[in-house]
Amino acid sequence: MVSVKLFTRLLVLPGILIALATPLTTWSFEYNSPEHIRGAKTIDAEGLADIAQSSPSLLIVDARMAMDHAKGYIEGSVNLVDSDTNCDSLGELAPQIDTPMVFYCNGVNCDRSDIAVKIARDCGYRRLYWFRGGVEEWQAKRFPLVK
């Protein structure tokens, strides 16, 4: 009986500690973007390069803040931060609703590009691409950023 009690105590204490620690570790402030966004095609860095090659009218939107953009961006992209993104600002850049558009921000933990993609979708744009990996993936794959 004593051994069972001791065993229970030995099990209970770490159990409580783990239970307390678990939410702390899983409950993160970091945003993790979804894999897919309805109405847009998720692409990777190579996909972006291929689309750029095949679609000369491709609009590349850097959804980050200007400060981040200044540190280095994918050449040919325009900076339109998600908070400024609406049907009007988009309309200025792409008057046609079938203009192909790519949105990116810093990476998978950045929600600006998916917000912007959703706005574009809601504005009626039909050929939307979402470069989910963003700058992080671009740099990791040794593709150049310009300033």
Added chain:
Amino acid sequence: MSVFRLTIQAGLVLAIVITGLIGAVLSFNTMGVYRELNIDFQRESLEEITGLEVHNQIKHAGAILSEVGLGIQKDPEVREALRGADPGPVTLALSTQFRQGAVTANVIRIVKLGLYDGALGYIGGATKVSSPDAAAYGWCPELISRAATRQGAERLQVLEGVCVHDGRPYYASLVPVGGLRPFGYLLLALDPVMTLEGVGPELGMPVRLVLSGGEVVYESPEWNSSPEMPLLVADYVLPDEKGDTALHILVAKPLSRLQERLDFTERRLIAVNVVVICLTVLIALLFLKKFIFVPLNRLRMQIQAGTLGETSPDQRLISFSALGDLYETLERQAITDPLTGLYNRALFEDRLKQFIAQGKRSGSKAAVFMMDMTRFKEVNDSLGHHVGDELLRQVASRIRGGLRESDTLARFGGDEFALILPGAGEEYTRRVSGKIRAALDPEFHVHGHVISATLSIGASLYPAHARDVSNLMRYADIALYHAKRQGEFFALYRQADGGNASAEHAPVEALRELIEQDGLRVAYQPLISASTGQVSYYEALIRCDHPELRRFSVEQAIELAERNDLIRPLSDRVFGLVCSDLARWRRFQPAIKVGVNVSMSDMQDTMLIGRLESQLQVHGVPAASIIIEVTESGVMQDVDRVQTNIKLLADAGFTVAIDDFGTGQASLARLRKLPVHCIKIDKSFVMEMETDTDAEKIVRATIDLGHDLGIRVVAEGVQSEPIYRQLSGLGCDTLQGFHISRPLPPERVIPWSVAAASRFAGEVRLKSSR
């Protein structure tokens, strides 16, 4: 034996010490290897660190280079020139870039810019120091061809690498022009030397950059600042695109600290090694001493003292089975007779001694048997030794069969056996002898031969007959002698028998006493030349002045000595006396000579020459002053040693004379071969010359024979004037006898010599005038 033992001990000790030394040498050697390995390891890790730092620096510079390149490719003028695909405007546009970005270019030493079309064909370029040659063609063809193989999105990537141009290394970056839709490429190359100079300060060590051709392109000021300090130099090789050496980056680190540490470790290890080796050697030596040397030494001492087999097993310290076996073998050999397995004489005497020692206290009695086989020699001679040996074995076994455990049976060698019967009185003794007789009665079957063996037994009783070992054995021997003489199987010693025994015992003791206590005297009988009357030499004759020896003639006394192993000390003593007399006389008459009789057993002694020469040396007498007289029967014995000794004596300078010539059977052939200088005709012929014409004929023939062989002839026994004249007439060279002189005491020799010349001169003159 002692040399052998020394060799084993010294050899083992030497082997252990050598093993220790080899261990020490190996450990020193290992230290050297350890030191080298350590330094190699340090060098390798230094190279690794250098490599990491080199890559760090280059990566850093490469990042700046790419950034600069990405900036330049955005320039509209550059893009315009690229689109025009004309080398002139391209060079111009790129030269402008050099000017505009001079500061950046200088910081990282950009030395070349070049533009390539979309298919990576070179259009044109510019160098920092403008030279048409440099602009004429592209650099880093390996990097360009690697870029050309790329497909799809890969072509957007920035490509970097090391290349060699004109013998110098460059770090190049190939940047796509036109963003996501590249239509050409910009190549930027920087000189990495300045970048890599930074490796030194980063690592805190002097650095030296050497081209693959050996040219030093950079060297830290601290490099080789103190040449006497030993340095550990790491050589990191920077490879180019092809894998060839583009640049050597050498980094130097002072070795002193490492060496100090290694020295410390080395000293410590050597100290530990030395201690371990010394301890090992010490333990091995102690082990050897305890388990080998001490037991061996004890064994040796026991063998020397003849006490082997007396120690009880627990007193022995023998642990090694080999040594233990050896010990047991030696012990067995020391106490047993190998043929029959019976005890040997040494053990027998020892047992008897012990018994007597005990018997004195306890008052017990015993019988001692001496036995020998009656026709054993015949068996040996006719049927061979192997039959004889087997017979002895069987006889031994039958005798032993009838004895008690406490009885001690021994074989003394040959067919001699001996037995101790503890507790035996006369009756029991007789009973045992009867048992032995009965046991030997049946015939023996030996190797297919049927042999009947008989034994004679002599017995003495303790304490009735004697109370000491030698007398008990002697009396048993005497009894045995009686048994044999009377053809009886068994005889018990009777006091009456002892008369004969002690008849010899007393004179032997007397003789021994004379020899040992300087009681021997020598008399000298002169021999003179028949023609001149001058003394030829003196013959030394022993005089035994002792009441016990009164009955003995000199010849008998010598025989007695020979029988009782006294001949050697006797001869030595006499020869010593002769030499000492000669030494004294030679002061007056340097040419004086003395003849010495040498016995047969002396003639067979291998040490004879040594014995004689040592005496000569002691007294300073030359061998030429000595005439060695050997009897004819002795010379003619077919004993090699005698022949050899005669030759050795002659070689050593002694004159050899044959004594008693005519009594033996001299072979003329052998006589001729031996270096004999002189023969002495036996006095029996000389004394009978007057009355016996045959004797005269023999003497005459002997003289002629001697002269024919070139040997001087001496006549002994010249006892009267007529014989003297007769011998002179026959041409005998030298004469000896009472007519000339009786043997003289030593002090009268010189006066006699002086007188002799005149005394005999008259006779000689008389003879010659006739």
